[in-house]
Amino acid sequence: MEKLKYALYTGCTARESTPELLKSTMAIADKLGIELVLLDEASCCGASHLQDFDDMLSLTLNARNLCYAEKLGLTMVTICNTCQLNTALTKDRLDNDEELKAKVNEKLAEVGLEYKGTSEVKHFLYTLQDDYGYDQIASKVTHPIADINVASFYGCHNIRPSHLQNKSNGGENAYKPTSLDNLVVALGGNAVEYESKNKCCGFHVELQNPQTANRLSGTAMLDAIDNNADMMVTPCPLCHLRMDVQQHGISKEMGRPVDIAILHLPQMVGIALGIDPKELGLNHNVNQTGLNVK
Amino acid sequence: MMSIETKKLTFKVFRFNKDTDYLPHYDTIEMEVTRDELVLDIMNKIKWELDGSFSYRRSCRHGICGSCAIKVNQKPTLACKDNVFDLVEVFGEELILEPQDIKRAYKDMVIDKSNFWEKYDAVKPYVVTDIDEFPTSENIVSQEEAELIDEADYCIACGNCFYACPAVEVNSEYIGPMALTKAWRFNADVRDNAQHERLDTLQKLGSGIWDCVKCNECAEACPKELDPIGKITKLHLQTFQEEKSLNNVAVKHAVGFKWSIKKHGILDEGELVRYSEGNIGVMKHIPEAIAMFAKGKIVMPWNMPKSKNLDEIKKLVEIASTVKY
Numbered sequence: 001m002e003k004l005k006y007a008l009y010t011g012c013t014a015r016e017s018t019p020e021l022l023k024s025t026m027a028i029a030d031k032l033g034i035e036l037v038l039l040d041e042a043s044c045c046g047a048s049h050l051q052d053f054d055d056m057l058s059l060t061l062n063a064r065n066l067c068y069a070e071k072l073g074l075t076m077v078t079i080c081n082t083c084q085l086n087t088a089l090t091k092d093r094l095d096n097d098e099e100l101k102a103k104v105n106e107k108l109a110e111v112g113l114e115y116k117g118t119s120e121v122k123h124f125l126y127t128l129q130d131d132y133g134y135d136q137i138a139s140k141v142t143h144p145i146a147d148i149n150v151a152s153f154y155g156c157h158n159i160r161p162s163h164l165q166n167k168s169n170g171g172e173n174a175y176k177p178t179s180l181d182n183l184v185v186a187l188g189g190n191a192v193e194y195e196s197k198n199k200c201c202g203f204h205v206e207l208q209n210p211q212t213a214n215r216l217s218g219t220a221m222l223d224a225i226d227n228n229a230d231m232m233v234t235p236c237p238l239c240h241l242r243m244d245v246q247q248h249g250i251s252k253e254m255g256r257p258v259d260i261a262i263l264h265l266p267q268m269v270g271i272a273l274g275i276d277p278k279e280l281g282l283n284h285n286v287n288q289t290g291l292n293v294k
Numbered sequence: 295m296m297s298i299e300t301k302k303l304t305f306k307v308f309r310f311n312k313d314t315d316y317l318p319h320y321d322t323i324e325m326e327v328t329r330d331e332l333v334l335d336i337m338n339k340i341k342w343e344l345d346g347s348f349s350y351r352r353s354c355r356h357g358i359c360g361s362c363a364i365k366v367n368q369k370p371t372l373a374c375k376d377n378v379f380d381l382v383e384v385f386g387e388e389l390i391l392e393p394q395d396i397k398r399a400y401k402d403m404v405i406d407k408s409n410f411w412e413k414y415d416a417v418k419p420y421v422v423t424d425i426d427e428f429p430t431s432e433n434i435v436s437q438e439e440a441e442l443i444d445e446a447d448y449c450i451a452c453g454n455c456f457y458a459c460p461a462v463e464v465n466s467e468y469i470g471p472m473a474l475t476k477a478w479r480f481n482a483d484v485r486d487n488a489q490h491e492r493l494d495t496l497q498k499l500g501s502g503i504w505d506c507v508k509c510n511e512c513a514e515a516c517p518k519e520l521d522p523i524g525k526i527t528k529l530h531l532q533t534f535q536e537e538k539s540l541n542n543v544a545v546k547h548a549v550g551f552k553w554s555i556k557k558h559g560i561l562d563e564g565e566l567v568r569y570s571e572g573n574i575g576v577m578k579h580i581p582e583a584i585a586m587f588a589k590g591k592i593v594m595p596w597n598m599p600k601s602k603n604l605d606e607i608k609k610l611v612e613i614a615s616t617v618k619y
Contacts, residue, residue, distance in 0.1 A: 012561040015599045017591045040602040043559040048508045050551040052530035053617060060614040061555065064606070085510075107614045111606040160510035161521070173384050174514050175369045195368065200460045200509035207570055208499050208544035212507065215464040245582055245591075284589050 007069040008036040011080035013237040020281025024266035027279045045086040062090035069119040076121040081157035081236035122168040125235045134186040142274040144188025151192040151224035152180035155236030187272035194227040196220035203238040214253035235265040308392040334373035350403035360452030370454035370515035394457035413473040422488035446479035455512035467501040471512035471522035478525035493538040504544035546570040556611040559601025
């Protein structure tokens, strides 16, 4: 197989509040022989909030990020669902509206850049599924996550809106996603069947309405727990922050203890590939139930 | 003779009568279904051939009245639009037919939609204007002006987005995607004079635009593909353009991204929370900040990462900004 090479757009959280996501992503890429070139020039995607304030500014900043992947001639890979959504939305709008693209390029020209539309944008999960292949990953598993029930939590911004996301997510169905569950199985684990796997964690209203946020993540997490999940796994660091860091508030809101370890997607892959827990940053996870990090 | 493709399918159908039943139950019905049949055809067959007491709303059969909206395996469905075989492709040969919100079931698929219509009424879903009873010229709306509405006027009020919205599900105050789509439909109408009044209604935390969780369930659920969340975003932008935004935590959060990006390129997460909540409000986050610090999840100000070529980002924030706050 030809060596896969991508431009990695880390997003903000992987550099700050979820350092374990960047560590584990780099660790498994190394182990699998995937080359990731860090896009250190990239800015924040606006996280769907700058988009509420200034449309032109958010388009320009996201187009600038894509320019750097285009310069490398590589597909941009994201490791945050919300980065994926905002980058894909920008790309979709600019690629289908010459007038808008010209307006954005007028701004970019001031800093010596031009958005062309030549790089695709894809979440890391789907490069593993569609480019690398789960069979290949399965053949490299040395420590199957056998006897562990893993509940996949997909996160909204990888699967909806499907007319946009289907361009890069292998046609994942928003009402019955399978990519993460199939990955769990490829790693030797038991994929937990539960209704909330494609639901919202509430992250984006955490500040203005913590009650809504806690009820949404609490309902999903209890659904996973009640279906015998030992752990949950997510491809999105924002879902991870919500569900791993906020368990105290969630438990209080739900009136029931909500206590379960949440893995980042590359942490789960890394465990099965036999990578040292420190390299996967498992010590950074707040809920350590069942992680046994020494 | 050409053979017609058929499949033997199992339907689990939600049954409940609020007047007589304590709990709902599901009828299991096996049926031969052909390639072209829609969910509405199945409901008709159940009622006309198997059980006349089965209740559901239906009227136009052409995807325009919005009456026959239900859920199939939790997927919001307009029964006269969604093909059964297409659903089988996703969910397999057992399909579960349920009303849009089982908690509001009145009889079988018929639900009490008063919560939906209350929200609709709250946004004054009509053109508010002073009418000249004896006009001397036509009141012409140009093509460009009409396009601002962005097809929001195609909404058929089926309720699929509203009953798919998780924010509505956990917070009965929240106005929801349908009323917000309607609000945009009239706020983008050049003939309308109630723009500011609607924006005032929609600014409140807990009930207004700021409680959208950005899950895109509404965009996925809309049978007319109207992208309700896109309209919610347009309303957000309009509050700033019209200088109607309040000084609350959600507004500060949206604005704070600009300042944080200008300073570091990538976010300063801690500073963004402080800016959004204010110096006193931020105190309530101290317990989680301590838990995060203990796990090495807080970056100290002196170690804050910055994007490479930050000068470019600073310049773009200067020249590409279109909104003042």
